[in-house]
Amino acid sequence: MKINFFLLFFVGWTCSVCAQQCPPEWVKYTFGDYLYDIQSDYNNRGLSETAFKNYLLNVAHTNLAKKVQMQVKDEADLHKSAVDGRSHISYSSSTHFSTDVNLKLVDSKTLYREDTKEGFAIVFIDKAAACKYYRNEIERILGKADNALATANNYVVSGFKERARSEVKAVLPEFARTEEPFFWLSFFGVSRAELADLTDRCHAREQAVKQMLAELKHGTLICLTCTTDLFGRPYPTLQNELKGKLAVGGCSFTDEPADADWIIQVDVSAREQNIAVLGGMTSYFAYADARITIDKGATSQRIYENEISVKGGHTQNYTQAAKTAYKDLSRQLSEIIEGNIREY
Numbered sequence: 001m002k003i004n005f006f007l008l009f010f011v012g013w014t015c016s017v018c019a020q021q022c023p024p025e026w027v028k029y030t031f032g033d034y035l036y037d038i039q040s041d042y043n044n045r046g047l048s049e050t051a052f053k054n055y056l057l058n059v060a061h062t063n064l065a066k067k068v069q070m071q072v073k074d075e076a077d078l079h080k081s082a083v084d085g086r087s088h089i090s091y092s093s094s095t096h097f098s099t100d101v102n103l104k105l106v107d108s109k110t111l112y113r114e115d116t117k118e119g120f121a122i123v124f125i126d127k128a129a130a131c132k133y134y135r136n137e138i139e140r141i142l143g144k145a146d147n148a149l150a151t152a153n154n155y156v157v158s159g160f161k162e163r164a165r166s167e168v169k170a171v172l173p174e175f176a177r178t179e180e181p182f183f184w185l186s187f188f189g190v191s192r193a194e195l196a197d198l199t200d201r202c203h204a205r206e207q208a209v210k211q212m213l214a215e216l217k218h219g220t221l222i223c224l225t226c227t228t229d230l231f232g233r234p235y236p237t238l239q240n241e242l243k244g245k246l247a248v249g250g251c252s253f254t255d256e257p258a259d260a261d262w263i264i265q266v267d268v269s270a271r272e273q274n275i276a277v278l279g280g281m282t283s284y285f286a287y288a289d290a291r292i293t294i295d296k297g298a299t300s301q302r303i304y305e306n307e308i309s310v311k312g313g314h315t316q317n318y319t320q321a322a323k324t325a326y327k328d329l330s331r332q333l334s335e336i337i338e339g340n341i342r343e344y
Contacts (some may be wrong), residue, residue: 023111029124036124043117054332056121064106064123069073072187084304105130105131127188134181134188138198141174145205152212159261159298162342165216165250166208175206179289220251221230223297225262229269230322238268238326245334251341262341263295266333270322273311285313292333304340308332 022030022038029036039056047055111120148171155164186195224246226239243253257263273285287309294304309330312325 010024015327022122026109026120026122029122034124034275035057035060035064035068035127036122038120038122039063040118040120043112044084044121049112049114049119052119054122056119057110057123060108060121060123061106064125083222105133120240123331125188130188131185131190134184135198137181138178138185139201141178142205144174144202145171145209148253149208151210152216156216157242159296160304161220161261166211168212172206172213175198175202178202217250221259221261221297221340222246222251222253222337223257223263224253224266224267225254225264226268228267228326230326231270231272231319231327235268235323236325237323237337238266241327241330242266242334242337245330246337249338257297260297262337263297264337265293267291268329270318270325272318281315283315283319284318285311286318286321286325287311288322288329290329290333292336294337303338306336 022040024039028034030038031248037060039060041056042050055122105125106123107126108121108123110122113119115228152164152167153338155161155167182195184199200335211337224239224242226242228235228238247253254260268288268290271287273287276283276285289307289309291307292304293302295302310325310329312321312323312328314320314324
């Protein structure tokens with residue numbers, strides 16, 4: 001009974017002291033649900049009411065920032081580490097996060113008593129509202145990841161693997177932005193159970209995004225057929241060069257058109273042009289004439305068809321001149337192919 005009486009007396013005395021330092025309607029902001037700073041003073045410098053209240057607010061903002069900074073240094077630091085394939089949260093005595101008070105989370109009130117020239121200012125952060133804000137930030141990132149995965153899957157089904165890869169690749173950096181919300185959630189008192197649940201969900205989405213990226217890295221499957229004629233002989237070097245250039249961009253190859261995302265047909269023949277003699281040196285010129293078609297495997301849609309001719313020269317003979325043309329042709333064809341399959 002004596003203990004209860006003492007507690008009631010202590011609470012009443014605390015509230016009384018606080019009430020003397022700030023307007024009674026602000027007392028609720030001084031309890032554990034808020035971070036706050038209160039400033040009061042007499043306007044002895046003849047400032048306008050607005051200027052005096054702004055002065056008190058600036059002091060209160062500065063002091064609140066210092067309080068947050070001190071608590072951050074004393075209480076917590078967030079580290080993300082992989083342990084047995086899962087993300088975990090650990091805490092220590094310092095932090096690399098900025099400790100400036102986020103103005104989105106700070107509310108303020110002022111009061112000025114004209115008769116006594118006394119002003120009051122309070123700035124405060126509602127911890128529950130702050131937790132809701134940062135919780136929503138993480139949910140936003142999770143939702144963005146879910147949308148990217150769903151859209152990418154739809155692209156894959158429709159045969160647009162390049163678009164699918166771009167979709168999931170764009171969302172991957174979002175997960176790095178969860179570290180700060182996680183830190184502030186811990187700082188403002190979210191339970192370890194909820195932090196663990198949010199961390200596991202973020203880790204699961206991040207792994208799903210990375211897995212899809214890995215699957216799509218060499219996921220563009222091409223059936224490439226090259227028919228070449230170098231003055232009556234085949235020239236397989238062209239097909240090998242094309243495959244090498246396309247493989248660098250993440251493409252793989254199949255001989256089965258039914259399995260391919262893209263079916264590409266290239267037909268090339270060499271053509272003599274002329275001989276030029278200049279300064280006693282003879283130069284041979286030839287063309288490599290090509291026809292290329294690109295069909296989309298999933299829909300059998302022809303998305304590209306064209307004929308191009310590339311000129312090559314050499315001092316030895318027409319065959320070497322044609323080979324020079326073939327080499328430049330392989331570069332142009334690879335750019336055409338990559339540009340078209342990337343667009344789709």
